[in-house]
Amino acid sequence: MGNWSEELHGKIDEQLRDAREKDLRFFRIDEFKRNIARIDDFSNSCPVCKKAQIDVTETVNTIDKAVNHLGKQRRDYDRLITRLSKHMQKEHGFYAPYYFTYLISFFGIVGGSLLGYGLMQLNAKIKLELFLVGFALGLLPTYVWGHLKDKKIRKEKRLM
Numbered sequence: 001m002g003n004w005s006e007e008l009h010g011k012i013d014e015q016l017r018d019a020r021e022k023d024l025r026f027f028r029i030d031e032f033k034r035n036i037a038r039i040d041d042f043s044n045s046c047p048v049c050k051k052a053q054i055d056v057t058e059t060v061n062t063i064d065k066a067v068n069h070l071g072k073q074r075r076d077y078d079r080l081i082t083r084l085s086k087h088m089q090k091e092h093g094f095y096a097p098y099y100f101t102y103l104i105s106f107f108g109i110v111g112g113s114l115l116g117y118g119l120m121q122l123n124a125k126i127k128l129e130l131f132l133v134g135f136a137l138g139l140l141p142t143y144v145w146g147h148l149k150d151k152k153i154r155k156e157k158r159l160m
Helices: 001-015 021-026 029-042 047-061 063-068 072-092 099-120 127-155
Strands: none
Touching: 001 029, 001 047, 001 063, 001 127, 021 029, 029 047, 029 072, 047 063, 047 072, 063 072, 099 127
């Protein structure tokens, strides 16, 4: 972590020292601080991170208004943190907790439901049971697969 990010972390802490803990969690201040440090680390090799330093600096100067008042600063802050999160995920490989578990499980649910529907058509007497078997056969392995991918992300310390 460089001087730039440490300076901004200090400004954020100073401006938000009276803010409620609930607001800090809601506005994802900790995630914002982590992304500031990552931007500082990647700014030498990534032009998007270099450009984001300017936006982040402007936002940090008005972060108390963004957290405590409705309006343009809050909208700009929300857009910035979303843009930073998407960039960190897409370009640098940082993911939200349980990202792969949820994503892959969703496709398992869809595939399992289709499998269950196909099995339902085979036997008229036990339709619901066959649908549930197909659903479970789709969900369980994909949940485990997603969990293992998330575990790997945690081990590599690439959580958002």
